[in-house]
Amino acid sequence: MNIEFTPDPLLYPFTSRWFDSSRGRVHYIDEGPAGFAGPPLLLFHGNPTWSFLYRHIVVALRDRFRCIAPDYLGFGLSERPSGFGYTIDEHARVMGEFVDHLGLDGYLTMGQDWGGPISMAVAVARAQRVRGVVLGNTWFWPTDVLTTKIFSRVMSSPPMQRAILRRNYFVERMIPLGTAKPPSAAVMAHYRGVQPNPEARLGVAKMPKELLAARTLLDRLSHEVPATLGAKPALFVWGMKDFAFRPGPSLPRMRAAFPDHVLVELPEAKHFIQEDAPDEIAAAIIERFG
Template sequence: MPSEFTPDPQLYPFTSRWFDSSRGRVHYIDEGTGPVIVFFHGNPTWSFLYRNIIAALRDRFRCIAPDYLGFGLSERPSGFGYRIEEHASVIGEFVDHLELDQYLSMGQDWGGPISMAVGTDRAERVRGVVLGNTWFWPTADLPTKMFSAVMGSPPMQWAITQRNFFVERLIPAGTATRLDEAVMVHYRGVQPSPRDRAGVARMPKEILAARPLLERLADDVPAKLGSKPALLVWGMKDFAFRPGPNLPRMRAAFGDHVVVELPNASHFIQEDAPGQIAEAIINRFG
């Protein structure tokens, strides 16, 4: 079943659209005209995360933002494993269905590896890359490995599914600005029951479990997308993807890159600095 949540049209002033993938029904928005940019969300968010960026860009870009299966308004299909490989396969189908060519992609958090998995398989159709507070290589640092192991443990899996831990605790912890209650309702409302949170619960396990995919991307992204124009927008207050260890590796992957530091933004850069991000995209790709 897709989520039955109805977004507030004041906060999410977009038309809902649907794509019947081979694995389940994908919700997405497709707004504006011009060069195509596809937005890839992470965990535990959905296309709502990009609402302010899309509102700022849709007068000059065609902005497309899907919700992965198990997230946002998309279906929670039985038999879907919610592995990163599976998400990338479904969104790849979606990109092919829309016949997107010369598209830009933006990925943050798990949207980085997913957008890069989709993009490396379709490199000739990718015009450019936007990445922020993300990664696409196997995790080497101990704190991230510990995060994956702890969040994958039975007590924390219970907290994620039964208490909505990721939404209630990690979204506020990952934003430098205090989100108002109406915004939190939109993150909370799309996953009202424990069953709705299976996708959210799976993603932290994937930091370690998706190692084969991440090993492949570590080679494929520089080889297949490294010559594309890239924009790196980075929240400098992020506790998860600190600029020191991560930005140099991002810079090294893309020969033609521009870095825009977001000094007051934390992990969820789309909430903390949507105007700066939209301006950076216009300056780089408009």
């Protein structure tokens, strides 16, 4: 299934590009200085978002970084292929193909929400090609917070799965709840427009289940990330009012995994930090890696 949605060029002023992976057609943007002279910055989104989430950050950084933002299969403008399971492991394998296809070397990787585990799974397999790590409001270890386990089980229940698939619950409720200021109607239309029907929302519905189902992968990452990436320079940009990834339980583990880190607190930002504090995030990336 392909998505028939045309972003507003005033909100999403980028050229759409496409990569034919082994599992389906991936949409992405690749914006930067002439000849892609800047260091590559690979931007991984979470649920239920897509590369549109990074629009302000890309505009702020594309004069000095090569900003690359893909949509996972089942998200954004990417294909919804039959036979794809939408597991985190599958997403990571496709994104690994994508990185290899572009031949990225010396790249910075940024992940938020599920973009954290996915970006780290890609990076640990290519550690020698990773220049630095940016993480915000995310994790890469097995879920051990009771509220998160409850959230996964509730969202995986038949009534909530129906709400996600039929009523687009994750877009309609979780994005407004996860932002400090409710997004405009035009912005919501861009999150809504790429999830037009239940078939298009299968990937969104799957991710809450993966909080528990992906335990094997997350357990592996909890060991491999510090071992293979822990010496890399890291930047943490953290929305301090996030209800999902509170700084208290999350940041100590991040600090321990990446001793050479800088933490930038975003005091008013909630879960979707790219919507709430894009200028602060862009400035922090320039300060740390520019």
